[in-house]
Amino acid sequence: MELLKTGYMGTLSLGWDNYLFLELTGRQERSSTLKDQSFFYPSANLSFLFSNAFRMPAWWNHGKLRLSYGVVGNAPETYAANIIYEQGSDNGFIWNYVPSSWGNANIRPRKKYEYEIGLKASSSTTGWASTYPTTTTA
Secondary structure, rough: OOEEEEEEEEEEEEEEEOOOEEEEEEEEEEEOOOOOOOOEEEEEEEEEEHHHOOOOOOOOOEEEEEEEEEEEEEEEOOOOOOOOOOOEEOOOEEEEOOOOOOOOOOOOEEEEEEEEEEEEEOOOOOOOEEEEEEEEOO
């Protein structure tokens, strides 16, 4: 059996006076390994070009502060959510039962939450950038 994924994605980008920028994205995804469940993964990115917003010295070419947040995910492997029944019998009576080691009806996709802040500056001769990322997996 193949893994089948479908998804829809949207992006909204806004800019203000060539120095403040906001980008929002959203992805709605469905996977064949998780029946009747869909998942939403949002992200946002805010950039402030302070070199365009304020009067800077002549040697200062570019300066930007960036904040971002995002959620990404991954569906479980094929058959990970399937419940497999085993059969038992005794004195002509037959029954089915679910062994604890097969399948997981409550399985969810892995999600990773990311936050990041960055600062970038450059002059006519030098430049530097600094980024501080954080990641949480659930």
